[in-house]
Amino acid sequence: MRLVVVSNRVTIPDRHEKATAGGLAVALREALEKHGGLWFGWSGVVGAARQVREMQRGNVTYAVTDLSEAERESYYLGFSNRALWPIMHYRLGLTEFQRDDYMGYLGVNRRFARELSAMLRPDDVIWIHDYHLIPLAAELRRRGVTNRIGYFHHIPWPSADTLTALPFSATLVRTLAAYDLVGMQTAPDVRNLVDCLVTMCGAVSDGRRVRLGVRETAVQAFPIGIDVEAFRRLASASVRQAATPLRATRESLGERKLVIGVDRLDYSKGIVQRLEAFGQFLRSHPDERGRVGLLQIAPPSRSAVPEYAELDRMSDEVAGRLNAQLGEFDWTPIRVVKKAYSRTALAGFYRRAQVGLVTPMRDGMNLVAKEYVAAQNPADPGVLVLSRFAGAAQQLSEALIVNPYDTHEVAEAIRTALAMPKSERIRRFELLYGAIENSGIHWWTQRYLDALTGSRAPDEAAELPPKAKAPPKRGSRKTDPAGPERGEGTGRAPGGARKRSAASDDGSHLTLVR
Ligand code: F6P
Numbered sequence: 001m002r003l004v005v006v007s008n009r010v011t012i013p014d015r016h017e018k019a020t021a022g023g024l025a026v027a028l029r030e031a032l033e034k035h036g037g038l039w040f041g042w043s044g045v046v047g048a049a050r051q052v053r054e055m056q057r058g059n060v061t062y063a064v065t066d067l068s069e070a071e072r073e074s075y076y077l078g079f080s081n082r083a084l085w086p087i088m089h090y091r092l093g094l095t096e097f098q099r100d101d102y103m104g105y106l107g108v109n110r111r112f113a114r115e116l117s118a119m120l121r122p123d124d125v126i127w128i129h130d131y132h133l134i135p136l137a138a139e140l141r142r143r144g145v146t147n148r149i150g151y152f153h154h155i156p157w158p159s160a161d162t163l164t165a166l167p168f169s170a171t172l173v174r175t176l177a178a179y180d181l182v183g184m185q186t187a188p189d190v191r192n193l194v195d196c197l198v199t200m201c202g203a204v205s206d207g208r209r210v211r212l213g214v215r216e217t218a219v220q221a222f223p224i225g226i227d228v229e230a231f232r233r234l235a236s237a238s239v240r241q242a243a244t245p246l247r248a249t250r251e252s253l254g255e256r257k258l259v260i261g262v263d264r265l266d267y268s269k270g271i272v273q274r275l276e277a278f279g280q281f282l283r284s285h286p287d288e289r290g291r292v293g294l295l296q297i298a299p300p301s302r303s304a305v306p307e308y309a310e311l312d313r314m315s316d317e318v319a320g321r322l323n324a325q326l327g328e329f330d331w332t333p334i335r336v337v338k339k340a341y342s343r344t345a346l347a348g349f350y351r352r353a354q355v356g357l358v359t360p361m362r363d364g365m366n367l368v369a370k371e372y373v374a375a376q377n378p379a380d381p382g383v384l385v386l387s388r389f390a391g392a393a394q395q396l397s398e399a400l401i402v403n404p405y406d407t408h409e410v411a412e413a414i415r416t417a418l419a420m421p422k423s424e425r426i427r428r429f430e431l432l433y434g435a436i437e438n439s440g441i442h443w444w445t446q447r448y449l450d451a452l453t454g455s456r457a458p459d460e461a462a463e464l465p466p467k468a469k470a471p472p473k474r475g476s477r478k479t480d481p482a483g484p485e486r487g488e489g490t491g492r493a494p495g496g497a498r499k500r501s502a503a504s505d506d507g508s509h510l511t512l513v514r
Contacts, residue, residue, distance in 0.1 A: 001453065003037040004124045006116065008076070008132040010041035012055055012062045024367075026227065027441040031449065032060045038124075039063070040116050046072045052115050065115060067108065074104020080132045081305050087166050088131060088155050089268045089362040094307055097167050106135060113139030120145060125453055128179075130154050137178035150452040151176065152183040152222070153193075155364040156391070160196045170200040177203070177212035181452045183222040185364045185391040190221050222448050223395060225440040226370045228433075231347060235375035238348030249295070249352060256331075257292040257418060260353035262346060262368050263360070264301040265338065267311050270361045270387065270404045271298055272318050275334060277359070277410035279322040282333055284408075285415055290331045292418060294357070295349065299340040312338070350375035355417040356384045358392075359404040365391040369399070373432045381429035383417035385410070395439065398431040 005028050013029065032039060036059045043053070043064035055062045067076065078101030086094035113136055120126075126149045128136050137149040163169045173196050176182055184190045194210060197203040197219075203212040210217045249258070259278065263269035278294045298315065302308045319336045326333050341349070350356060356372030369384060369392040376382055386392060386399035393401055400413045 001035055002121060002124050003032055003035040003449070004116075004120065004126045005032060005037065005039045005129070006112070006126065006133060006136065007039070007041045007129040008080075009044050010039050010062055010064050011044070012064070013057055024224070024441065027445045029060065030442075031445050033058055037061070038119060040112070040119070041065075042067055042076075052119075063115075063119060065112070071104060071108050074098075074101045075108040076132065077302070077304055079105035081302055082307075083166060084131045085155070085268075086307075087163060088158055090156070090158050090162060091267070091362075092162060092165055094267070095166065099167075102168055105132075109133060109135045110139050112136060113143055113145075116140065117143045117145055120147065122147070125449070126150070127152070127449070127452065134172055135175040135178075138175035141178045148180045148452055148454070149178065150181040150183065150448065151179045152448065153189070153364070154185070154224070156362055157184060157189040157192045157196070159192050160199045163196055164200060169196075173197060174201045174212065177201075177210065177215045177217050179217050181448075182217055182219045183448055183451075184219065185221065185223055186394050187221050188394075189364075189391070190219050194219055218451065220451060222444055222451075223391065223439060224365050224367070225436060225444050226367050226374060227441050228370070228374045228437045229440075231343075231371055231374040234344050235347035235351040238344050239351060241344075249349065253293065253352075256290075257355075258349075258353040259292060259294045259355040259357050259414060259418075260349055260372075261294065261296040261298075261357045261359075262349070263296075263298055265298040265303075265308065265312060265315070266301055267307060268360055268362055269298075270359045271296060272311070272314050273361070273404055273407065274357055274359050274410070275315065275318045275322060275336075277404075277407045278334060278357075278414065279318075279326060280407045281411035281414045282322075282326050284411055288415070288418070289326065289333070290328060292354075293332065294334045295353070296334065296336045297341060297346070297349070298336060298338050300338055347371070347375045350382075351377060354382045355414060356382060357410075357414070358384065358390060359387045359402060359410055360390050361387070361404055363387070363390040363392070367392075369396060370436045373429065373436055376429055376433075378426070378429065378433075380422065381425050383420050383425055383428065384432065385413045385417055395435050396432055398428040398435075 011025065028039070031037070038061045040063045043066050045066045046069055047066045048068070049066055050068065052063050052065045078098060082096045083101065112133070117140055124147050126140070126147055128149065128151045131153065134151070137151065140149065163173070176197065182193065184193060194205050194207055197210045197212065198205055201212060203210045205211070208218060208220065210219055261271065261274055263271060265271065275294070275296065282289055300312060303312065315336055319334045322334055323332055350372045356369070358366055358369040358372065360366055369386050369390060372382070372384055373396070384396065384399040386396055386401055387404045388401050389404065393399070400417055402410050402413045404410060
């Protein structure tokens with residue numbers, strides 16, 4: 001078998017890239033290297049040249065194509081990011097539908113299908129990612145492709161009531177029947193999608209398999225994870241090396257505590273609401289003023305979409321107002337930094353922060369939550385405050401779970417996190433670490449591919465992950481060379497209690513027959 005991965009953007013690895021590439025990109029590359037493979041998608045370039053360019057790296061072929069300006073406008077900025085993105089994140093008020101955009105979206109999917117089908121071999125297994133490419137399998141089938149094709153939806157899937165507001169949504173949802181396997185992040189996403197297929201398209205389903213016409217599609221939850229061990233090592237290394245941004249943060253913070261948020265500058269991430277919640281925390285607890293700061297790292301994203309430009313302006317305005325109202329001559333409560341940092345630097349920031357504030361208004365999974373946990377010093381871990389509307393909340397129930405729409409609740413969770421006794425922080429950390437280690441990125445890739453290739457039945461493939469190994473010993477030099485930099489002592493061996501991950505969330509209790 002050869003693996004073919006298709007995603008909206010494709011980044012061709014260069015020599016230095018290993019340190020900066022995210023866990024998903026690295027895991028997919030590893031899967032491609034293992035099976036020999038092809039990665040196809042947009043080069044990220046907008047230009048006139050539209051032929052496919054192929055590059056070989058080891059036994060992986062990267063095949064990329066540029067978009068024309070009109071395609072970027074309609075397919076990427078328009079239908080994908082002004083219609084699908086907001087509606088999938090339950091933001092009907094921000095959803096803007098234009099027929100021309102939808103036509104452009106279908107056109108790019110048709111073109112990708114034409115270009116990709118010319119490169120396919122009979123033994124290829126095709127794995128398509130993300131909402132930009134929902135109709136790609138249907139277009140490939142139309143061209144006679146009979147290979148196994150899977151889709152993974154990285155973002156939330158809303159209820160049928162919400163999705164029907166989008167014109168042509170039933171036609172779009174129906175195209176999912178061209179896949180053999182559709183993977184979702186969580187069980188609620190599976191339920192919503194199955195319900196959409198049943199109520200909007202007339203499919204028949206038992207909750208796990210959906211029959212539409214002659215095709216049968218498996219729909220299953222595969223909660224995505226991170227490479228926990230690799231990220232933990234990055235965090236330890238960043239402390240040892242005292243990487244520059246981290247050293248500078250230490251110097252500028254002194255003894256002050258740090259609350260951290262890291263997100264693309266996207267309205268789904270709840271950045272403005274989070275800044276307001278931090279302001280509320282400082283107003284409700286004046287004793288904390290001058291003792292703690294919020295660092296929000298927010299690299300700009302999709303800035304050609306007006307809603308993102310507006311968020312850029314609003315976040316500056318809110319941070320400026322709160323700093324002016326609450327700051328002192330020698331203390332700035334909130335720092336918003338709109339640039340990207342290396343993964344090593346991020347791991348170091350997470351480890352330095354006493355609180356990880358991950359409060360999206362809605363999120364498919366949210367890997368920052370998992371990275372924050374992985375980066376902690378087991379001897380003196382920080383506390384994760386997590387939105388109940390992030391897919392990660394299904395697995396990370398030992399975080400302080402909050403409703404991001406409730407500013408006071410988030411403010412009180414920050415207070416609780418900062419005041420939490422060490423024993424309680426360690427207890428929660430060990431359970432959280434067990435959960436993320438139990439369902440890491442390699443487990444995810446393998447389970448998905450097993451289900452897609454049929455080497456395991458889909459239901460079985462999403463069974464409980466293997467029993468977790470113990471998290472690294474607190475302060476042990478072998479496993480955590482940085483040692484207990486925030487705490488004292490080397491700590492006892494971690495307790496054996498392990499929480500089973502919600503990776504078993506497979507929607508199995510749902511029976512829908514129509
Ligand atoms: O899953 C959401 C997603 O589309 C990712 O695939 C992507 O890495 C991220 O959002 C950023 O999006 P964009 O490619 O639009 O910058």
